[in-house]
Every structure is written in C-alpha cells, then in structure tokens.
Amino acid sequence: MRSLAFFCYLFLCMLQLVAAQPTTDPAEVVALNTLADYWNLSSSWNFSIDPCTPDAQWASKDANPRIACDCSDKTCHVTHLTIYALDITGTIPKELFVLKELMDLNLGQNVLEGPIPAEIGQLSKMQYLSMGINNLTGPVPPELGNLTKLISLSFSSNNFSGPLPRELGNLTSLQELYIDSSGVSGNIPEELAKLQYLKKLWASDNLFTGKLPDFIGTLMELVDLRFQGTLLEGPIPSSFGALTKLEDLRLGDLTMEDSSLDFLENLTSLSILSLRNSRVASQLPERLSTLANLKYLYLGNNILTGELPSRIITPKLVALDVSFNPISGNLPLNSAKVGLAMNVVRTSINANNLYDSMHFFMYMYGYDIAYQPLGMAKPLGMAKKTLGIFRCLQDGSECPDKVPSYSSFSVNCGGTDQISASGVDYEDDSQFMGAASLYASSEHRWAVSNMGVFVSNPNGPLYIAKTDSQIMGALESELYKTARISPSSLRYYGIGLKNGKYNVELHFAEIVMDDSQSWKGLGRRLFDVYVQGERVLQDFNIRDEAGASKRAIIKTFEANVTNTIMEIHFFWAGRGTCCIPSQGTYGPLVSAIHVSQVTDGIGSPSNNDKKRVRRLVGIAFGCAETKKARDKPRPSLQI
Numbered sequence: 001m002r003s004l005a006f007f008c009y010l011f012l013c014m015l016q017l018v019a020a021q022p023t024t025d026p027a028e029v030v031a032l033n034t035l036a037d038y039w040n041l042s043s044s045w046n047f048s049i050d051p052c053t054p055d056a057q058w059a060s061k062d063a064n065p066r067i068a069c070d071c072s073d074k075t076c077h078v079t080h081l082t083i084y085a086l087d088i089t090g091t092i093p094k095e096l097f098v099l100k101e102l103m104d105l106n107l108g109q110n111v112l113e114g115p116i117p118a119e120i121g122q123l124s125k126m127q128y129l130s131m132g133i134n135n136l137t138g139p140v141p142p143e144l145g146n147l148t149k150l151i152s153l154s155f156s157s158n159n160f161s162g163p164l165p166r167e168l169g170n171l172t173s174l175q176e177l178y179i180d181s182s183g184v185s186g187n188i189p190e191e192l193a194k195l196q197y198l199k200k201l202w203a204s205d206n207l208f209t210g211k212l213p214d215f216i217g218t219l220m221e222l223v224d225l226r227f228q229g230t231l232l233e234g235p236i237p238s239s240f241g242a243l244t245k246l247e248d249l250r251l252g253d254l255t256m257e258d259s260s261l262d263f264l265e266n267l268t269s270l271s272i273l274s275l276r277n278s279r280v281a282s283q284l285p286e287r288l289s290t291l292a293n294l295k296y297l298y299l300g301n302n303i304l305t306g307e308l309p310s311r312i313i314t315p316k317l318v319a320l321d322v323s324f325n326p327i328s329g330n331l332p333l334n335s336a337k338v339g340l341a342m343n344v345v346r347t348s349i350n351a352n353n354l355y356d357s358m359h360f361f362m363y364m365y366g367y368d369i370a371y372q373p374l375g376m377a378k379p380l381g382m383a384k385k386t387l388g389i390f391r392c393l394q395d396g397s398e399c400p401d402k403v404p405s406y407s408s409f410s411v412n413c414g415g416t417d418q419i420s421a422s423g424v425d426y427e428d429d430s431q432f433m434g435a436a437s438l439y440a441s442s443e444h445r446w447a448v449s450n451m452g453v454f455v456s457n458p459n460g461p462l463y464i465a466k467t468d469s470q471i472m473g474a475l476e477s478e479l480y481k482t483a484r485i486s487p488s489s490l491r492y493y494g495i496g497l498k499n500g501k502y503n504v505e506l507h508f509a510e511i512v513m514d515d516s517q518s519w520k521g522l523g524r525r526l527f528d529v530y531v532q533g534e535r536v537l538q539d540f541n542i543r544d545e546a547g548a549s550k551r552a553i554i555k556t557f558e559a560n561v562t563n564t565i566m567e568i569h570f571f572w573a574g575r576g577t578c579c580i581p582s583q584g585t586y587g588p589l590v591s592a593i594h595v596s597q598v599t600d601g602i603g604s605p606s607n608n609d610k611k612r613v614r615r616l617v618g619i620a621f622g623c624a625e626t627k628k629a630r631d632k633p634r635p636s637l638q639i
C-alpha cells in the first residue's frame, strides 16, 4: 500500500511538473529568436529555456531587455517586451507583429530607422506603446488608430513627416500622448477631440499649422499640456478655461492673433504656467494671484500691461518672469522672498522699489559685498561706475561714459580670459549667473544677462557648459571648451562703443549634444540670434552648420552702433528636442563673441546720432540660486 501511495505521489508530482513547464506559442518563439539575433540580444536572452519561463532573469519587472508573458491559457503568449535605451539599430522587423498578444511594447531610446510598418495595426491588444527617441521616418501610420486599447502612446523625438493621421482619434482610451519633436506637420486633426480621457499631451516642436484648436479645451481630463515651438496661430481659445485639472501648461510662440489671460480664471491647479512669446495682450489680471499652486510663472515676451498683482508672490512661487512686457507700477512688497527668481527686464516696473527690496534682501541674507545695490549708505566694494552701468541698462538713462571710448569687445562666453593667436583678448565670463542675472565686465566694456530656469530640471545645467574634448575646426580650441547656455534668453551688450559700423563674430561649437551613433546623438538644439534687434539666425543648429559636434563654426554679421550699445541676443523659440541626452538640453549656446569696428572707407565712425535708439528698461532680479562669495571672481551685481 505504502509503495503504491508513494508511486502515486511521485506520478502526481511529475504531472504537476509537466503542467508547470510553460510552452510558448512556437511561432512566437521563432519570432523572438529572430528578434534576439537581429538586435544582438542573445547574450541577455538565452532561449535554451522557454522564453516564457516565469523566473527567467529577463522576465522580472525591471529587466531590460525584458520579455514577460501571459500563460493563463495552455499556451504562453508574449505580452510585454522592453528593449529600452540599448541602442538597437536597423528597422522594425516584421517578426514583431507575430507577437499578437503584446500589450506593452517599449522600444524607446534606440536608433531604429525606417518607417513604422502598417502591420502595427495588428497588435490590437496594445495598451502601452513607446517608440520615443529613435530615428524613425516616413508617415505616422494610420493603422495606429486600430490600437483602440492604447492607454499611452509615444513617438516623440523621431524624424517622421506629414500630418498626424485622423485615425488617432479612434484611440479613445488614450491617457498619454507624447508626440513632441516627432517631425509631424500640418493641421491637427479634429478627430483628436475624441480623446476624452487624455491627461498628458506633449506636442511641442512640431511644424503644426493652423489655429491652436478650440477642441483641446474639451479634453477635460488634461493635466499636462505642451505646445511650444510650433507654427500654430493664436489666440488661446477661451475653451481652455474649462481645463481645470491642468497642473502644467506650456504654450509658446503662437503667432498672428493676440491672446488674453481670461481663460486662467478657474485653472487653480496650475503649478507650471508658461505662455512665453505668444502675443498675450491683456492687462495682468488680479486673479493671477488666486492661482495659489503656481511655482513657475513665465509670461515673458508678450504685450501684457497693467501692474503686477500685489499678492502674486505666493508662498509656493519659485520663479516669475514677466520680462519684455509693457508692465508698469511697483514690485509687490514681498518681492525679496528667499529663493524666488524674478525677471522684470524691459518692463516699466519702478526700479527704485526694486533696489529697495534688493537692499533689504541682501542685508538680510548676507550677500557678498560686491553685490551691494544702489541706495546703501556705503556702496562697499562695488565701483560707482558699475552701479551706473546697471542703472543705465535698466532705465535707459545716460550710461556713465558720456564719451564712448571703445571700438571693440571680446568675450570668452562661460570661460576664463583667453588671448587668441591673432592677439584678440577674449575676456573672462566665467562668473556664476543665476536664473535672472546681469553682470558687467570689470572695465565696463560689456555686460551679459541671462534669463530663465530649466523647468524640467531646475537643479540641472548651471548656465555654463564645459568639455575637456578637443574642438575641431578651430585654431583656438580652448575658446570653445566652455560656453554659456540658457533655457530662454541670453544677451550680451557692448557698452560705451563709438558709433559706426561693426563686425560681429559669433563663435559656436556644440559641446553638450553628441553626434554618436547612439540615441544620444539624436538631439537637436535650435535657437534664434538677433543682432541690434534684427533676427540674423533662425532655428540655428550649431552641430548641423559645423557638420559635427565639438566642431567650431563662426558666423559673422555686420551691424551699426548708433547709441553706444551693441546688443546680441540668443533666444529659444521653443524649437528643438528637450531632453537628449538629458533633461533640460535645449536653448541657446554660445562659445565666444568678438565685435570690432569696421574702420576702412565707407561706414567708418561717422554717425553722430546721440539719440538712444534702443531703450533698456527694467532689471533682472534673481535670488533663486544660493550664491557663495567664491563663485564671484570680481565685482558684479546679481540682480
């Protein structure tokens, strides 16, 4: 009896063992083997055991590359496939479409090329699909509209062409749609109005045309909405007033028609609000101060009027930018709040009030004496002339040097003093600069202002980029090993220049984005350059122009000085990728500047127009960064 019982027990065990042994659909095993070979993943996926073995090392939740399966039927099917940031290359192979039960496919951050095959439409169980940051081309296939169970879809940062297919409107379960920097263009299809569960829509840096669609204001679940750097026209539809769940709203670079801020009335969940450079033309509404959760408020480069609401600086506010708006009045009394970066450059806001609050701030928080503002009993450390320069850049009064004495200036942006082979002295510009800073060189020959916060990475890049690599295509490699970068706006001013015709030489080398064959080589930096208020470069891409990363390119322009000041402005208009190779990799970058008067023949110093053509009104005031005395090599004013 006992031995029979034991035999039965053994038999049952064996039966169980056989049952527990997963058997994956043979067609899927073949497909997986082909994919493993094609993408060179055989060392991670050792299919001497069944690919759907539950405790295989590639089955765990954070395995990469990962395969996970559903074995609830007798036959196992692959449901999850992750090949993330492994630099797999080639096209998307047809074998992928054998895996019909896939519900989660992540091929993000690789260098896949060619089109998305139409067969993608066969993977109709898909819920999460990411192909973001690849080198895919061709149209976005309308067959994607067949994946009606999709919850999240990303094809950001690719090189697609043509419009978004209308069929995307069939993805009615979609909660997240990431299509920024994807290469798509044209009108945004009305059918997207059907995406009523959409929470996140990132659509910046695409060549969308037409009006910013009204229907977006009907997507009531939206929490995070981004449309910067497109060709879309304003106004911001009033329907946006219904998007009361929005926490992060970034609209920018809208053209053609003016917008108002009325739609903000009920958007009280907003934490980040950026409406930069978008023809926003209303009075600043008092109700802005009822948006009590705001941390970042960017309204720069618009046509806003009125005064800053007295209670706009709430306890949560971290950064406020209203620069380049005809705003007037005084600063709110609590402007000197610790940790607040505030930018009111080129507004008509009363600067005396500002100086008073700076005085208060610096007194309270023990700033370096080099940073004493005007109005102190003893302007310790800071030359009176420097104070005068700041005053004149700020309010448009006469600059201290009544007789313009310079005919050139040269700056090694972000770096230390360098004398070039041709004897040009590129001056030190290595001082710390914060989110809203203005600095004048020790001889008051030039000044630099920086504006903006890398919102998605506030503790990230500190406005200077550096590399140890050699720079190709330049005699003075050192000049290019440092650069100033900015998330928004970087301006250099030549001060006290004799009037006349000048050559403006701008030196660039891309030292942050690489051009490797990795996904890290897929970033695009695009920005605009203005000289004396005139746009001389649009969507400038240093790496493309130079032919490679870490290769120098010099752009030369001619400009006239008529008011003793030369202004060179580097401006981010929302274009380019945002996050390759890391968060906050975008915006202008400049390595060095050399400006010199043209003295030969026509155009020589002759213009005696003393009138200030360009008024500089306002001042930057930033206290966001904690500064230490050693960060500042020479007298300057952090404002």
Ligand SMILES: *[C@@H]1O[C@H](CO)[C@@H](O)[C@H](O)[C@H]1NC(C)=O
Pocket: 040, 043
């Ligand atoms: C495949 O991967 C191995 C190890 O990761 C590597 O040594 C080899 O060069 C790769 N082959 C190809 C063709 O990428």
Ligand SMILES: *[C@@H]1O[C@H](CO)[C@@H](O)[C@H](O)[C@H]1NC(C)=O
Pocket: 042, 043, 046, 047, 048, 049
């Ligand atoms: C695959 O697994 C088998 C059995 O576990 C082992 O013998 C073999 O060496 C493995 N192959 C590789 C390439 O790791």
Ligand SMILES: *[C@@H]1O[C@H](CO)[C@@H](O)[C@H](O)[C@H]1NC(C)=O
Pocket: 118, 119, 120, 121, 122, 124, 143, 146
């Ligand atoms: C769409 O999905 C269905 C299954 O739900 C499938 O039969 C059909 O072939 C798919 N269409 C396309 C265009 O892929």
Ligand SMILES: *[C@@H]1O[C@H](CO)[C@@H](O)[C@H](O)[C@H]1NC(C)=O
Pocket: 135, 137, 159, 161
């Ligand atoms: C995108 O594709 C076009 C061809 O359609 C090509 O000329 C261009 O170089 C590609 N851009 C990138 C960044 O790969």
Ligand SMILES: *[C@@H]1O[C@H](CO)[C@@H](O)[C@H](O)[C@H]1NC(C)=O
Pocket: 145, 166, 167, 168, 169, 170, 191
């Ligand atoms: C998908 O969208 C297209 C275009 O908007 C439409 O013609 C089609 O009927 C839709 N298909 C389904 C199954 O809803």
Ligand SMILES: *[C@@H]1O[C@H](CO)[C@@H](O)[C@H](O)[C@H]1NC(C)=O
Pocket: 241, 242, 262, 263, 264, 265, 266
């Ligand atoms: C804000 O909500 C109130 C009350 O529901 C409504 O009357 C008003 O029109 C809303 N404002 C906007 C701009 O949508």
Ligand SMILES: *[C@@H]1O[C@H](CO)[C@@H](O)[C@H](O)[C@H]1NC(C)=O
Pocket: 111, 113, 135, 137, 516, 517, 518, 519, 521, 522
């Ligand atoms: C992306 O594709 C383009 C051609 O469209 C090619 O020139 C470029 O080298 C590819 N980029 C990478 C990183 O492989």
Ligand SMILES: *[C@@H]1O[C@H](CO)[C@@H](O)[C@H](O)[C@H]1NC(C)=O
Pocket: 501, 558, 559, 560
């Ligand atoms: C500079 O001034 C000269 C003479 O007034 C004029 O011909 C020229 O177009 C101006 N250059 C620029 C870039 O404005």
